Amino acid sequence: MNFSKAVGAAKQVVDKIDPQHPLTPQKHKGPPPSDIHIIWITGGLSCDGDSVSITAAMQPSIEELVMGAIPGLPKVHLHNPVLCYEVGEELMTYWYMAERGELDPFVLVVEGSIPNENIKTEGYFAAQGTNHETGQPITTCEWIDRLAPKALAVVACGTCAAYGGIHAMQGNPTGAMGLADYLGRTFLSKGGYPIVNVPGCPVQPDNMTETLLYLLYMAAGKATVIPLDLQLRPTWLFGKTVHEGCDRGAYYEQADFAHEYGSPKCLVKLGCWGPVVNCNVTKRGWMAGIGGCPNVGGICIGCTMPGFPDKFMPFMDEPPGGSVSTSLVKPYGNMIRWLRHFTNKTMNREPKWHHRGNRLTSGYHPTTYGPPDGGSRPMAGTQR
Numbered sequence: 001m002n003f004s005k006a007v008g009a010a011k012q013v014v015d016k017i018d019p020q021h022p023l024t025p026q027k028h029k030g031p032p033p034s035d036i037h038i039i040w041i042t043g044g045l046s047c048d049g050d051s052v053s054i055t056a057a058m059q060p061s062i063e064e065l066v067m068g069a070i071p072g073l074p075k076v077h078l079h080n081p082v083l084c085y086e087v088g089e090e091l092m093t094y095w096y097m098a099e100r101g102e103l104d105p106f107v108l109v110v111e112g113s114i115p116n117e118n119i120k121t122e123g124y125f126a127a128q129g130t131n132h133e134t135g136q137p138i139t140t141c142e143w144i145d146r147l148a149p150k151a152l153a154v155v156a157c158g159t160c161a162a163y164g165g166i167h168a169m170q171g172n173p174t175g176a177m178g179l180a181d182y183l184g185r186t187f188l189s190k191g192g193y194p195i196v197n198v199p200g201c202p203v204q205p206d207n208m209t210e211t212l213l214y215l216l217y218m219a220a221g222k223a224t225v226i227p228l229d230l231q232l233r234p235t236w237l238f239g240k241t242v243h244e245g246c247d248r249g250a251y252y253e254q255a256d257f258a259h260e261y262g263s264p265k266c267l268v269k270l271g272c273w274g275p276v277v278n279c280n281v282t283k284r285g286w287m288a289g290i291g292g293c294p295n296v297g298g299i300c301i302g303c304t305m306p307g308f309p310d311k312f313m314p315f316m317d318e319p320p321g322g323s324v325s326t327s328l329v330k331p332y333g334n335m336i337r338w339l340r341h342f343t344n345k346t347m348n349r350e351p352k353w354h355h356r357g358n359r360l361t362s363g364y365h366p367t368t369y370g371p372p373d374g375g376s377r378p379m380a381g382t383q384r
């Protein structure tokens, strides 16, 4: 999709948000819901890595969300096949209840990319649960069709669900795509909200739980409509580039580049795409503020981006734009680095008047007392 089409589609979505909807905070009329359910489909094409990732969340943690530790929220019931106790038919009960409208309101989270079930001649690509009448698997697409229109909000967790990710690479046999490709970029949930994409391969744990927290506050009437960018990502999480928050940014500015792994310098020559990738892990870290790919020695491969992975391959080669920008930054960076090195050497020494002995050499010139010639004066306890 070209830029103007994307802007048009996004504008359509924003225009469609109904300010009169009962769950739009400014117009909230009824009492906020006491309970809210999260139906989390992991049956897309995925590795379940996003579900595993959020177990590392700390701001807030998944435990804080589900155990009522955060004031002002409805009670949260999480139904995630990887994380909850129930399995098999017992777990699927919640899917059927949501479909029948018995879990309202619920947030639908989709993890994994969506295969195109229309292109195969037999079988299925992805499914969850069994149709009791036919004995056949219920495909993930069917679950999305059944539940998305009934959900208060719909969230795509991880890059596979957001944009297709690895399964949607050129040459794939499943026709895989992201949730917004499947439902349409102008899809609005029952709550009147666009799809919320929280990309990452896997998703950064706190990015996901913080987005859920925001949606829960929205449902409770305590937050305004979630701000999203043109790629439907929360703007406060994806508004800056990796490079803008990178611990190694100063090396880039001084044209000091790593040529092998293990170096603390800027990794752009080793294949880092950070300067053009929207992601906050260099600022936020991965867990407890620690980590964040380039901060800890890994190149950024653009895993949060709609064009991932094809547009960033081959990984570990210098990005095409990297050689241009590093060539341009070199003359300035090398000169500034030399000047700073020189100044640093000077600043890194103590002044020469810090010494023992019986003479003061600090340049002290008394104006109201002391020797009339303004010369050095005896140190305390010494004779002239």
Ligand code: SF4
Residues within 6 Å of the ligand: 242, 243, 244, 246, 247, 248, 249, 250, 252, 265, 266, 267, 268, 272, 273, 274, 275, 294, 300
């Ligand atoms: S390592 Fe990557 S993100 Fe960090 S300064 Fe270098 S190019 Fe930018």
Ligand code: SF4
Residues within 6 Å of the ligand: 200, 201, 242, 277, 278, 279, 280, 281, 282, 292, 293, 294, 299, 300, 301, 302, 303, 304, 305
């Ligand atoms: S820094 Fe790059 S590779 Fe790492 S999580 Fe962010 S987008 Fe993905």
